[in-house]
Amino acid sequence: MNDIIIDKAILHILDTSIDAPVLADKLMSFSSQADEFLKTHIARAMEDGDIKKGGFKEDAEEFNTEGFKGAISNLEPAAFIVVSQQLAQNIFDLALANPGIPAADVLMCHFKYDNGIYFGILKFNYKQSYIHHFAMVGEEKETGIIKQNATIANENQKLEEFAFIRLDDFSILIKEKKYEINGAKEFYLSNRILNVTTDLSPKTKVKIVEKAAEKVIKEYYGDDPLKVSQLKTELKTCVDESSIVEIDRITNAVFDGNISAQQRYKDEVAQKGISHGAFEVTSEIEKTVARKQKITTDTGIEISLPVNYLENQKNIEFIMNEDGTMSILIKSVNIR
Template sequence: MFEIGKLEFLKAVIHVLNVENDTPLCSTFEVDQEDSLTFGFIEAGLNSILASKDMKWGRFSEADSVVKASCNILSENLSAFMDMTKEISYDLFKLMKENPSMPSGDLLCVLFLMDDVPYLGVMKYNYKTFLTRKVEAIRDGQSISIVRDSSLFATNRHKADEGFVVHLMHMDIALLDKKYEINGDKVNYLKENFIKCESGNSEKEKLDIFNKVTKNIEDKYIGEDLEKKAKIKKAVYDAVMEDGALQVEKVVEKAFEENDEVRHIYKEALSKAGIADEEIEVTESSLKRKYEMQKITTETGIEIKIPVDYYGDDTKLEFVSNGDGSVSIVIKNVGSLQS
């Protein structure tokens, strides 16, 4: 694994992979070193891959691939950059032609140093379709109309749609992948069909797995007990606020400290899912959206959002069981009301 640091760009090139053509349009020349706009765009793309919660770490598998062979050659001879990027482009283009679900795009390839170590970055920017005007010369004038145009449309800090960065000495891979239909199945094609590597889960995937396992446990063993559900959310919220990340084992212990049986079942389920010992990064927006509040909806459609900190504090919140089987919710010590 590696972290993004100060970049020293050595070479860069852009190849056009438009499936409406018979072959890729490969640039004959590298990007000019004085082209600050293009290199600024490339730097933003590299940062977007390494900072993405969808990025996962990988290593080449034993299977052969053009990317693996190209990286091995580059690790010995950096001057082979242009030839290797063309090889990569032609191989990816072939895969795209065979699978119509994969969109056309421009492939930005860059060779750079971080801490004197060489890296290869490959980023694909998929084409977007927009309406634009078309000016056409006719006789002694011109005709102007609206047409559809599919091409690279981006700001100078646009994020890469998909791509990878390879440490050319250790062959660690930072991978940002998307799923497309390949031979009838939706797969992460960069990982499985192009690079052919093995990888762990991304931070987003780990959090999704944690949430899925947690929901299954809630459905089977907690039911509609709002306080117990809120206790799990509070355990996550407190862990992230204290440690800066979701430490799975710590959350399990805190959420079910009074229920050994469910805690053991929860641990087993997380272990089977492969995340029992993980430390998961949770973005501020995800923390606020998923764990800061507990939403309650009554059978009449009334919705109440309650901070998870209120649960277990009788000075702020109380659930009162009524004799007829209904429940009253008492929110205490309210300073002011707003509509």
């Protein structure tokens, strides 16, 4: 894990059950527990498969981009407090007017990560949980269970919304969810608060690569598990070797020799929003991508096989029968 150094942080309470936010006037006093809590969330967020890369839009009438960049880049505590309060107030006002946006505690910070300095916005959306209740009734102890409506994510839970702005080039890493704004769902954090454009997340891109390939395989080869296994194997190899998924490599491996299918696949991927020939994945994606292939028969039988098992014909054989059906031979296994 890259070293994370938190320079300063401030926490604002955006509880929309009341009419005004509680905006802190002083920086947080850090305990070792608070420091570790925040570092854990930043490190996990940086590897989140749903994180999107982005950049600021040009100046709009309602948003002074250059002024905002200057404000978040000011490392003086007083200036940092002011810009954090303004951002928190904007989020609160939008949430108050649009109840679908969850109430939250919003923590903003300046921190160092991977040789860069970042302005961070971490939104700890409130969760419902239950805690014990204790009271003295006369001389008797009474206990019970009550609902708590304003608890935040613990260190083992992933954040649903955050944004990290790198201050040397103003590139942005953001994770967000769509909520209803004026009757239509949209990404309010990028569109309404920060005024940025974003790319697709690595998790979304991997799904596009897989689904597009499966669609073209079905169009050109029918339900051919060998082609699907080639897709899974090549995707896994790309990720394991370099953490980069190359569209040309996937295309050539799966649709080798079929020019029409290759072009159809590239068109499908581009249509779904992947405009570049390669993209990087996070470590979270590396742990989960294409590790197994599930085969389902028309009779409802499901076979789940590790991708690396499919790479060797000594392990498994797909046999085409004269009647158009397929037999699957799994070799040299121990039954337990």
